[in-house]
Amino acid sequence: MESFGARLHRAVAERGPLCVGIDPHPGLLARWGLSDDVEGLERFSRTVVEALGDQVAVVKPQSAFFERFGSRGVGILESTIRQLRNSGALVLLDVKRGDIGSTVAAYASAYLDPSSPLYVDAVTASPYLGVGSLAPMFELAAANGGGVFVLALTSNPEGASVQRAVAADGRTVAQTVIDEISQLNLGAEPLGSFGLVVGATIGGTGHDLSAVHGPLLAPGLGAQGATAADLRTVFGSAVPSVLPSYSREVLHAGPDVAALRAAAERVLGECRAALAGA
Numbered sequence: 001m002e003s004f005g006a007r008l009h010r011a012v013a014e015r016g017p018l019c020v021g022i023d024p025h026p027g028l029l030a031r032w033g034l035s036d037d038v039e040g041l042e043r044f045s046r047t048v049v050e051a052l053g054d055q056v057a058v059v060k061p062q063s064a065f066f067e068r069f070g071s072r073g074v075g076i077l078e079s080t081i082r083q084l085r086n087s088g089a090l091v092l093l094d095v096k097r098g099d100i101g102s103t104v105a106a107y108a109s110a111y112l113d114p115s116s117p118l119y120v121d122a123v124t125a126s127p128y129l130g131v132g133s134l135a136p137m138f139e140l141a142a143a144n145g146g147g148v149f150v151l152a153l154t155s156n157p158e159g160a161s162v163q164r165a166v167a168a169d170g171r172t173v174a175q176t177v178i179d180e181i182s183q184l185n186l187g188a189e190p191l192g193s194f195g196l197v198v199g200a201t202i203g204g205t206g207h208d209l210s211a212v213h214g215p216l217l218a219p220g221l222g223a224q225g226a227t228a229a230d231l232r233t234v235f236g237s238a239v240p241s242v243l244p245s246y247s248r249e250v251l252h253a254g255p256d257v258a259a260l261r262a263a264a265e266r267v268l269g270e271c272r273a274a275l276a277g278a
């Protein structure tokens, strides 16, 4: 099967470098005139799929907002994933999983095994039980054309105390994560399937992203305060690999489908200009 990196590379070439999150916050449901229940969740998700499924390269449902409604919410997540895949968008499920290896194997089969009801193109994962503990995810992803985005430098201010702590060899914890993921992408063409998450909010930190050769998901744009103009400062020469990610900034434009599409078009234009150095 074609690798996730190759599929993502093509999707970005065709649709532009943009990921939009489906984050049905209670406040957003209210803003859209929807009830804070499974029916509201379903309507919200359907609308985002209708508006953006055939427009943006990657859509990132945030699992927590579906899980909070229990099994019926997870059912809506399953159908949202199916609809997104049918509409041609790549689905990056934001679950930030991490555990001992034997349990990670179960998470891998939940999200990266094509026979699973929650099968997606890629997931987010947390490396804080050691990057090596995520190996079962990397293996199943590689076998099935999937991808894994590993947290390196997150967009929230609390992340720095852990991620920028200095390990025994003098590198930051984040740099060790970056270096281990870079190894996984060695030799992959045109792009590796193993990505990193680096928040657009963090400013210049001096981390070396030049050898990653995989996608760099950049959340924190819009609602968390970062702008497209920050991407150059954060990513430096690695900007060609950046996949900017917006949730509330775009979702605030709903529920009107045309307005959602226009909002995604606007942020994509801002990112293209910033990534091109214009």
Ligand SMILES: O=C(O)c1cc(=O)[nH]c(=O)n1[C@@H]1O[C@H](COP(=O)(O)O)[C@@H](O)[C@H]1O
Pocket: 021, 023, 062, 094, 124, 153, 154, 155, 156, 197, 198, 199, 219, 220, 221, 222, 223, 224, 245, 246, 247, 248, 249
């Ligand atoms: O993995 C993520 O997507 C993620 C990593 C990170 O460092 N910061 C971050 O905000 N996110 C997610 O990205 C989305 C950001 O949403 P907005 O702030 O509304 O654009 C949320 O779903 C977060 O869970």
